[in-house]
Amino acid sequence: MRWLTEESIEHIALGAAVLGTGGGGDPYLGKLMALEAIKTYGPIKLLSIEELADDALIVPLSMMGSPTIGVEKIPSIEELVAPLEKIEETLGQKAAALMPIEVGGVNSLVPVLAAAAKGLPLVDADAMGRAFPESQMVTFYLDGHSADPTVLADEKGNTVVITPKDGHWGEKLARAITVQMGGSSTVCDYALPGSVVKKSAIPGTLTKSEEIGRLLLHKSGDGTHPIKRLLAVLNGYELLTGKLTDIQRTLTGGFTRGICEVEGIHDDAGRMVTLHFQNEQLLATEGEKPLAITPDLIAILDVETGQPITTEGLRYGMRVTVIAFPCDPKWRTKKGIETAGPRYFGYPVEYEPVEKLQEGGGK
């Protein structure tokens, strides 16, 4: 157990935006909300996954919806706490701790607010090890755990409890409800006992986010470029340094989908890389050749500071470095690739690990 400080929040917000691969909502909004919550309600305990009691109810809390809408809809404490209280009522058990369902953007820090307001600890883990656009894209789903109940709430006072046939139906129904609720909602799903969370969640991801954030905010003694240091920590690869020359975004079915083009500069002059996103960055290609493929992670960083740029923050002319790094091994299983691989998102490529694409010469 340790206490989350204001400095921790600053670092987590930044680091989670790298792991969030451009999605998961606005990290700066999340940071502001979390800092305010700690000021109002006091500090928060962060528990390591080993500290969870086997029968303790661990409740993930997140926001659902397109980031395009999320940036304009700031949730109130009431709205954040509503799905938590409803899931406790439905299950007949109080939450012992909250956890983020994903690291990335606002969703790393949304549980901080609710934890502060309810005086609950937070678990240093998540169920993606990154951000993904759909709610069944979680390790709990890969391990066969049920999405029943999935609880949604909005700022108007509506709550909905879904008992879905499976995780895909949970996502489908929750997404339609979220669109009706105005494009964003607060969600509790995959509330599970500590014994399951210990086996199935990805441990330490808030601490990992914090380390990444600290690295990006503080210069190294030897003046090494932050992106170089980041790649060392993430076992990652630089795909390209260039400028953003085209960004196409559409808001459909509750998602922000699109592509952006990065034209190489300096050593990369003459190259052109296309990034394909659905809330999160999912595929990087150069001509016909894939450079990095979901579920591996792709992040767009400011060329100077190494700070991550969200899908919503992409602007024409920005100078960026695109990096990619390996996902958690849970995503490289057959079910992991079926659930969040390129074919699921409709990209006509087969998954290959980023190490192979970058070191093995690719296809």
Next chain:
Amino acid sequence: MRWLTEESIEHIALGAAVLGTGGGGDPYLGKLMALEAIKTYGPIKLLSIEELADDALIVPLSMMGSPTIGVEKIPSIEELVAPLEKIEETLGQKAAALMPIEVGGVNSLVPVLAAAAKGLPLVDADAMGRAFPESQMVTFYLDGHSADPTVLADEKGNTVVITPKDGHWGEKLARAITVQMGGSSTVCDYALPGSVVKKSAIPGTLTKSEEIGRLLLHKSGDGTHPIKRLLAVLNGYELLTGKLTDIQRTLTGGFTRGICEVEGIHDDAGRMVTLHFQNEQLLATEGEKPLAITPDLIAILDVETGQPITTEGLRYGMRVTVIAFPCDPKWRTKKGIETAGPRYFGYPVEYEPVEKLQEGGGK
């Protein structure tokens, strides 16, 4: 208390289709399902509203969705019973009796199936006295009762429990969920104690449907035309006899919306009446002049037999008589007209009672 016989079901199906003003789903489908249920599970008790215990839980059960889809999606007993069992679980109380939420088409008889399967009695009442396209268009809503919980289920095994802010949000969320579920769902909403149902429901509407059905299926001794006898029972008016010359239907947002044109024949030669529907017939106009306006009832009948034709059954060239008759007084209140009057549906007319339009020379 009396027993519902197979003959009662035949009569109710036909009579409810007159009160259903073209909507509420396919009455023939409802009839077949209800007859089959009685054969399988045995007869059903029909309770008058006065027989309900004050603390008994009375649960309305219906199908939601466009009739265009409903005709092709026959619900299973499991699908019909699923929202009932979920609402019992949510409220922590067993249903003492079921009731139809509306009379009209399949929804008059859907509760018969579930009542037969569960061995429960049925209440001789509904919450509309007709059919309406939206779920907050019920006397329970007019009287200020909550739509919490609204429970939906589908044939795939999904269930959803909505705690809506109000009846309008209940409708909005339920409709979006129904669309995701494939265009139709089974619903329990406005589950209320007997004491409330006694005051707020419209009593005797299954018996009234049965009387109308009997009238249409059996010739009178003196050879009076069935439509003439029907108008006497309903205090109704013949608007026009003619042939259907144009039908336009679109399926949008889970509703079947459209218009149909009836060109006068015989005494009505030279006249043209337009009927505007959204699942149900809502407005009849002749040129600029309204002839009958929601919440008053409009029905399209076969010119010979007087048997009602549903919105889905309308075909070019059919010879029909269009009739209109007064709604229950609960719908003629300020809140009734706000909730289900012409402005709510987007028609640019003010509500006038059909008696005034027909006898007072209209506007």
